[in-house]
Amino acid sequence: MSGSGSEKIYSKLYEQAKAKVEPKESKARVLVGTATCGVSAGALKIKEDFEREIKEKDLDADVVEVGCIGHCYAEPMAVIAKPGFPPVCYGYLDEGLVHRLVEDFLGGDDPSYEYALAALERNDVFPTFEDFPRGVYEQKLILENCGFIDVRDIESYIVREGYSALSKALAGKPAEVLEEIKAANLRGRGGAGFPAGIKWEACLNGGADERYVICNADEGDPGAFMDRSILESDPHLVIEGMILCAYAIGAHKGYLYIRAEYPRAVRHVQEAINQAREKGLLGSSIMDTEFAFDLDIFQGSGAFVCGEATALVNSMEGKMGMPESRPPRLASKGFRGKPTILNNVKTFAYVPFIINRGADWFKGIGTDHSPGTAVFSLVGKVANTGLVEVPMGTTLRQLIYEVGDGLPNEKEFKAVQIGGPSGGCLPESALDVPIDFDSLHEAGAIMGSGGLVVMDEDDCMVAVARYFLEFTQHESCGKCTFCRLGTKHMLDILNDITMGEGDEETLSLLKELAEDVRDGSLCNLGKTAPNPVLTTLEYFYDEYRAHIEEGRCPALVCRNLILYYIEPPKCSKLCNVCVGSCPTEAIFTRDDGLKEIDQEKCVKCANCLKACPPEYNAIVKISPPVLPPEKEKKTK
Amino acid sequence: MQLMEGEKEKILSSVDEVLSNSSKKKENLITILQKVQAKLGYLPALAMEKIADGINVPAADVYGLATFYNQFRLNPPGDHQVKVCLGTACYMVGGDITLESFERRMDIKEGETTPDRRYSLERVACVGCCTMAPVVVVDDEVEGKVTPTRVDGIMLELESKNGKAESKDDPGENQVTHQKEGEQE
Numbered sequence: 001m002s003g004s005g006s007e008k009i010y011s012k013l014y015e016q017a018k019a020k021v022e023p024k025e026s027k028a029r030v031l032v033g034t035a036t037c038g039v040s041a042g043a044l045k046i047k048e049d050f051e052r053e054i055k056e057k058d059l060d061a062d063v064v065e066v067g068c069i070g071h072c073y074a075e076p077m078a079v080i081a082k083p084g085f086p087p088v089c090y091g092y093l094d095e096g097l098v099h100r101l102v103e104d105f106l107g108g109d110d111p112s113y114e115y116a117l118a119a120l121e122r123n124d125v126f127p128t129f130e131d132f133p134r135g136v137y138e139q140k141l142i143l144e145n146c147g148f149i150d151v152r153d154i155e156s157y158i159v160r161e162g163y164s165a166l167s168k169a170l171a172g173k174p175a176e177v178l179e180e181i182k183a184a185n186l187r188g189r190g191g192a193g194f195p196a197g198i199k200w201e202a203c204l205n206g207g208a209d210e211r212y213v214i215c216n217a218d219e220g221d222p223g224a225f226m227d228r229s230i231l232e233s234d235p236h237l238v239i240e241g242m243i244l245c246a247y248a249i250g251a252h253k254g255y256l257y258i259r260a261e262y263p264r265a266v267r268h269v270q271e272a273i274n275q276a277r278e279k280g281l282l283g284s285s286i287m288d289t290e291f292a293f294d295l296d297i298f299q300g301s302g303a304f305v306c307g308e309a310t311a312l313v314n315s316m317e318g319k320m321g322m323p324e325s326r327p328p329r330l331a332s333k334g335f336r337g338k339p340t341i342l343n344n345v346k347t348f349a350y351v352p353f354i355i356n357r358g359a360d361w362f363k364g365i366g367t368d369h370s371p372g373t374a375v376f377s378l379v380g381k382v383a384n385t386g387l388v389e390v391p392m393g394t395t396l397r398q399l400i401y402e403v404g405d406g407l408p409n410e411k412e413f414k415a416v417q418i419g420g421p422s423g424g425c426l427p428e429s430a431l432d433v434p435i436d437f438d439s440l441h442e443a444g445a446i447m448g449s450g451g452l453v454v455m456d457e458d459d460c461m462v463a464v465a466r467y468f469l470e471f472t473q474h475e476s477c478g479k480c481t482f483c484r485l486g487t488k489h490m491l492d493i494l495n496d497i498t499m500g501e502g503d504e505e506t507l508s509l510l511k512e513l514a515e516d517v518r519d520g521s522l523c524n525l526g527k528t529a530p531n532p533v534l535t536t537l538e539y540f541y542d543e544y545r546a547h548i549e550e551g552r553c554p555a556l557v558c559r560n561l562i563l564y565y566i567e568p569p570k571c572s573k574l575c576n577v578c579v580g581s582c583p584t585e586a587i588f589t590r591d592d593g594l595k596e597i598d599q600e601k602c603v604k605c606a607n608c609l610k611a612c613p614p615e616y617n618a619i620v621k622i623s624p625p626v627l628p629p630e631k632e633k634k635t636k
Numbered sequence: 637m638q639l640m641e642g643e644k645e646k647i648l649s650s651v652d653e654v655l656s657n658s659s660k661k662k663e664n665l666i667t668i669l670q671k672v673q674a675k676l677g678y679l680p681a682l683a684m685e686k687i688a689d690g691i692n693v694p695a696a697d698v699y700g701l702a703t704f705y706n707q708f709r710l711n712p713p714g715d716h717q718v719k720v721c722l723g724t725a726c727y728m729v730g731g732d733i734t735l736e737s738f739e740r741r742m743d744i745k746e747g748e749t750t751p752d753r754r755y756s757l758e759r760v761a762c763v764g765c766c767t768m769a770p771v772v773v774v775d776d777e778v779e780g781k782v783t784p785t786r787v788d789g790i791m792l793e794l795e796s797k798n799g800k801a802e803s804k805d806d807p808g809e810n811q812v813t814h815q816k817e818g819e820q821e
């Protein structure tokens with residue numbers, strides 16, 4: 001059967017989808033964001049509230065589950081699309097607000113703009129997200145449909161030109177797909193930025209009768225959730241990208257390696273696979289051509305190191321997920337010994353766009369050497385946390401201050417951590433570094449797979465370095481001595497420093513060890529594990545020194561170096577709130593009516609500090625942990 | 637951990653069932669362990685021995701895998717499972733202090749189950765809603781902004797659920813409400 005058959009099949013699919021989706025979309029709809037973050041904020045309850053209210057008022061409106069639209073800080077949120085109005089997005093929903101929106105907007109004609117975050121289409125009445133300062137910097141590509149398509153309905157994807165890239169590709173030769181990806185210089189989004197086209201070509205030339213395509217959705221960085229959000233919000237985009245890859249390299253079987261801790265992503269992807277099979281987009285004779293390809297999910301079991309290519313393959317083969325030395329690369333000898341392509345979720349997600357719009361269009365976005373966009377989960381001490389997508393080349397400053405709207409509570413910026421346990425902490429002076437693979441690497445961090453954590457004056461850099469090292473130390477597979485023992489030794493030293501122990505020599509030993517581990521490890525887990533330590537040592541040396549020389553934690557975090565203290569002049573004496581909040585009954589009332597903390601009993605849990613009413617604010621942390629002499633008593 | 641009455645039989649029959657529905661290849665070992673854990677809630681030593689027999693590999697290999705992967709638990713889950721997020725964002729706003737508060741209240745360490753099997757406590761990495769850090773997952777329901785003070789509240793709620801479950805006059809009460817993630821296959 002000839003290629004143009006695929007285009008005929010596609011237009012049929014498209015017409016069918018349109019006929020089904022259009023009537024649905026021409027009436028009022030409520031799109032509730034139910035990605036993991038929405039669900040945790042109570043989105044499923046909000047969805048029920050909408051359904052109930054709509055039923056009670058006997059209105060004709062559908063409630064639909066969609067994914068993450070990126071403004072996670074305002075969860076739970078929903079978009080109301082009603083004919084005659086621009087679609088409007090509402091955040092911070094609760095039962096009362098739902099009631100009101102159903103009554104006034106769906107029932108009446110008042111969009112209640114006072115509760116709206118933004119409109120989603122340009123109009124004369126209300127601003128859109130693009131009118132926000134962040135709109136200037138954001139450019140949504142692979143996140144474009146996240147939050148707008150019905151995640152459980154393939155037709156919702158098809159009417160947005162989903163699978164048109166596949167039909168276009170099938171009408172031509174596999175080599176054309178490969179050429180386009182190569183020409184686009186699509187670099188892998190899983191961390192290292194290796195050009196996907198070159199990898200695919202090596203796999204194609206790897207001989208062998210069988211090849212595999214695997215999507216790496218292990219996402220082990222403990223502070224990142226982009227890959228999961230994409231799979232939860234737009235699973236077909238990734239599936240289409242994988243089919244295109246399979247076509248280019250002549251593979252017939254593929255897997256999505258998703259961690260088992262992501263049950264929602266697993267479920268959505270499984271549903272998407274089933275629907276794609278029903279439509280003839282997976283299986284034998286895809287779109288009526290001779291091309292056959294099928295996909296299955298492999299559930300990862302939660303070991304960070306399994307995100308590493310060779311370890312991932314080992315774990316899929318039922319072995320312990322330990323990395324192997326390379327070469328041979330997976331592209332020549334991978335899963336079951338066959339040539340295998342492993343790419344990140346986001347890498348695959350770009351593929352349909354590149355096939356549809358062309359390599360030149362893609363290269364027009366971003367920088368010369370890092371074309372396209374970068375996707376981050378922006379978290380930590382930043383006002384607008386969420387999922388963001390910006391063109392490569394955007395600076396960290398723009399990302400944090402414009403897109404993320406800066407730091408909340410007028411706190412001072414201290415550092416930004418990029419690339420998770422393999423990345424680094426960059427200071428204020430590095431904020432003008434453009435975000436691309438090479439510039440970040442030069443600055444000592446890495447692109448990683450996209451977690452970006454903003455830290456302020458209340459975060460201790462030694463504690464942060466210790467946190468990441470504890471993580472990698474725990475996750476080390478134990479194969480190499482340096483990684484196994486070196487990280488342990490480093491962790492011991494960092495633990496000591498957080499307790500104020502050590503001297504200049506300790507710090508130089510720490511640095512030496514870090515370099516040894518970096519140079520003596522087999523895989524990138526070990527090679528990059530020292531990065532958080534090396535960057536904090538480089539940029540925040542003073543903080544390390546304060547710990548060991550003065551026994552002081554400048555950010556008041558390290559618990560062995562602080563104590564909690566009630567400032568007598570500020571305490572109201574009467575309120576007693578702190579007493580009840582203390583889990584160890586460490587707070588007692590003195591004869592003079594003032595409250596005092598029994599330092600022997602205090603476990604430094606911060607309960608009392610949070611409980612003390614803001615009008616008194618009498619409880620403080622002190623470092624070094626030395627009780628101030630009490631002036632009060634003497635004057636009385 | 638001591639096996640409860642009738643538990644041995646359940647373990648044996650679950651392992652049998654999983655093994656008879658899977659191809660007994662070493663390549664399937666992780667999937668088999670996942671399935672057995674889905675049935676039993678954890679991987680008791682007995683189950684691992686039986687699996688090793690079933691697919692004819694040394695028991696040490698099965699232990700090795702089960703301890704290598706974080707997903708597998710060697711202790712039975714409690715009636716109420718509390719998971720404290722120690723992902724980056726949660727850690728930075730005191731997730732570790734929250735974890736400690738639970739350890740104190742339950743009188744166990746992270747990774748353990750209380751001897752009466754009422755509670756189990758774990759740490760997890762980013763559950764995907766860092767916006768609400770620090771986050772705790774109580775019986776599959778995610779709770780945001782859990783300060784140590786809130787820990788007491790959570791424990792009280794769980795204790796009162798226990799009380800009700802025991803008096804058995806309201807069987808619906810223990811049903812976890814809206815935010816429960818569906819059972820994964």
Ligand SMILES: Cc1cc2nc3c(=O)[nH]c(=O)nc-3n(C[C@H](O)[C@H](O)[C@H](O)COP(=O)(O)O)c2cc1C
Nearest residue numbers: 188189190216219220307308309343344347524525
């Ligand atoms: C310890 C470790 C963990 C990794 N975790 C991931 C991960 O979670 N997701 C991912 O896509 N790549 C991860 N990688 C990178 C992969 O080894 C591999 O480079 C990547 O999946 C290739 O895809 P890409 O070319 O599309 O980036 C990890 C690497 C290491 C060393």
Ligand code: SF4
Nearest residue numbers: 477479480483523526
């Ligand atoms: S560097 Fe660490 S994680 Fe990587 S193979 Fe060596 S021991 Fe294992």
Ligand code: SF4
Nearest residue numbers: 582602603605606608
């Ligand atoms: S920090 Fe915690 S333990 Fe110490 S006094 Fe305050 S409430 Fe009590």
Ligand code: SF4
Nearest residue numbers: 571572575576578612
């Ligand atoms: S809560 Fe604050 S003001 Fe009230 S008694 Fe305690 S320290 Fe004093």
Ligand code: FES
Nearest residue numbers: 037068069070072
């Ligand atoms: S998950 Fe809901 S907006 Fe991000």
Ligand code: FES
Nearest residue numbers: 721723726762766
């Ligand atoms: S770090 Fe806890 S939810 Fe992300």
